[in-house]
Each structure stands twice: as C-alpha cells, then as structure tokens.
Amino acid sequence: MQTTSLWEQTLTFFPQYLRELNDRHAPGATVTVVGASDGKFVLPLAAAGYEVIAVENDPQALYGGEILLPGSGLAHAPSLTQRIHAAGLTSRVQIQPHDFFHAELSELQADAVWTSCSWHYSANHRRPLGEFIGRMKDLLEPGGLFGAEFMMPVEDHHHLIEHYTTPDKLFRHFPSDTWEVLLTLRTDPFTERPHVGQPHDHTHRMGVLFATKPEHLNQGTRA
Known part of the structure; x- marks a missing residue:
C-alpha cells in the first residue's frame, strides 16, 4: 500500500517484515508500532487487516502542522x-500518545512489534539500548514476532553511541534458549536524498533483525 507519508521515499526493510508477519499471523492479530510517526507503517498494517497500536509522542506527528520540506x-x-x-482505518488503529517507556505495558501487548530507526534519535539516548529492546520484547507473548530496523555507525562519533548498532551486537539480546533470530541484514553505506530534518544528501547504513519467541522453547526463562 502506498501512502503519502513524509518518509515515503526513505529506505526500509518493512516489506520483508510484512511478509514474515503474514506468514506467522493472520489478519486480526495485533501489531504494536513503536515510533508510529505519521503512519508510514501503521497504515499498510491496518489496511492488511491487522489491529495496530501506534505509539508516538511527537507533537508534529500527533497533531500535524507546518513543516519545512527540502x-x-x-x-x-x-x-x-x-x-x-x-x-x-480508524477502527483498526489505537493511538498511544505517550513516551514508549511511560505507556502502560499492558496496553501495548501484541502479537508482533515493529520499530524503524526510533532508538537512534538523541531523545532516546538517555536510556541504555538494552532497555529499549527489552521493553519491546516484553510486549510479546510466546510466538510473537519482533522486528526492528536501525541505523548503523557511519560517522566516527556514531561508534561512541551504542544506539547506532549492528546486527551482530543486537543478536546478543536474543538468547537462543528463549528466542529464535529469523533474519539479520545490513546495507552497505548508501546516499539518501534530502528529507524532513535533513536538507542535503546524506549517507546512511542500515540493519534489520527479526526474531520470534517460539512457543516450544523454554518459557520459564525470562529473556
């Protein structure tokens, strides 16, 4: 589904995530999107028949308004x-207008969770990356699907910030006794065209990780 999101042209692994979701959960399942922004991922999930919990606390995304386009x-x-x-799609989307860590965990519980480049924003650097990932994992029951795409280090200072990470480092957050990592991918450095908040061509490198907590694995061990 094409949308008119401000982020429509930015690179994403979301189509791969949606295929994995379709293979594992039928329409009607619940998906929590952490960092819903203006709905780039919320709308196609809801259009595909999923019930979506959209977590977002940015006023621009929640209320709209004037924005500077390159x-x-x-x-x-x-x-x-x-x-x-x-x-x-109003009947299929519940907006949680809260900071991810301030929302009631019980109100975010879902069959799947997805986030796109949310934890690398400086506002989220006040908490260790492991806390962000751990809370996303806590949303899921056994059988749930975890999906996250993220920025990898490109500039020198990125290597000093753990939130600019790699698939290999994220793998450590998913111990094999309670989780199964389904997919990791990474791009080479690529040039992205100007977009909101970035008025010039710029270089990115991205990664993605999908994981599940299979029902047959040891449910007594907390990941």
Whole structure:
C-alpha cells in the first residue's frame, strides 16, 4: 500500500517484515508500532487487516502542522489521526500518545512489534539500548514476532553511541534458549536524498533483525 507519508521515499526493510508477519499471523492479530510517526507503517498494517497500536509522542506527528520540506519550503503535514481517518482505518488503529517507556505495558501487548530507526534519535539516548529492546520484547507473548530496523555507525562519533548498532551486537539480546533470530541484514553505506530534518544528501547504513519467541522453547526463562 502506498501512502503519502513524509518518509515515503526513505529506505526500509518493512516489506520483508510484512511478509514474515503474514506468514506467522493472520489478519486480526495485533501489531504494536513503536515510533508510529505519521503512519508510514501503521497504515499498510491496518489496511492488511491487522489491529495496530501506534505509539508516538511527537507533537508534529500527533497533531500535524507546518513543516519545512527540502526544495519546496513550508507545507502542511496532516496528523497521524487525520491520515488514519482519511484512509478509513480508524477502527483498526489505537493511538498511544505517550513516551514508549511511560505507556502502560499492558496496553501495548501484541502479537508482533515493529520499530524503524526510533532508538537512534538523541531523545532516546538517555536510556541504555538494552532497555529499549527489552521493553519491546516484553510486549510479546510466546510466538510473537519482533522486528526492528536501525541505523548503523557511519560517522566516527556514531561508534561512541551504542544506539547506532549492528546486527551482530543486537543478536546478543536474543538468547537462543528463549528466542529464535529469523533474519539479520545490513546495507552497505548508501546516499539518501534530502528529507524532513535533513536538507542535503546524506549517507546512511542500515540493519534489520527479526526474531520470534517460539512457543516450544523454554518459557520459564525470562529473556
């Protein structure tokens, strides 16, 4: 499903995640999106028949308003709520307008969880990366699907920030007695065109990890 998200043209592994989700969970299952932004991932999940919990506390995403677009100047960005309503998907999306760590965990429980480049934002650096990943894992029951794409180090200072990580390092957060890592991928450095918040061409390197907590593995050990 194509959307008019401000982030529509940025690289993502989300299509691979959606295929994995479709293989493991039928429409009607619940997916929590951590860092829902303006709905780039929320809308296609809801359109595919999933019940979506959209976690987002950025005022621009929640309420819309003027935004500076590279090359075209000021424009009006619709809110997450407006985009969901315009797509006719209101009944399938529950917005949690909270910081991820301040929302009630019981209200975020889901069959699957997805995040895209959310933990590398400086606002999330006040907590160790392991806490962010651990809370995402805690949302899932055995059989749940974990998916995260993330920024890898490119510039020298990125190597000093654990939130710019690699698939190999993330692998350590998923012990084999309670989790099964399904997929890890990484890109070479690539040039991305200007987008919101970045007015010039810039270099990224991205990774992704999918994991599941199979029902047949030891459920008595907390990961």
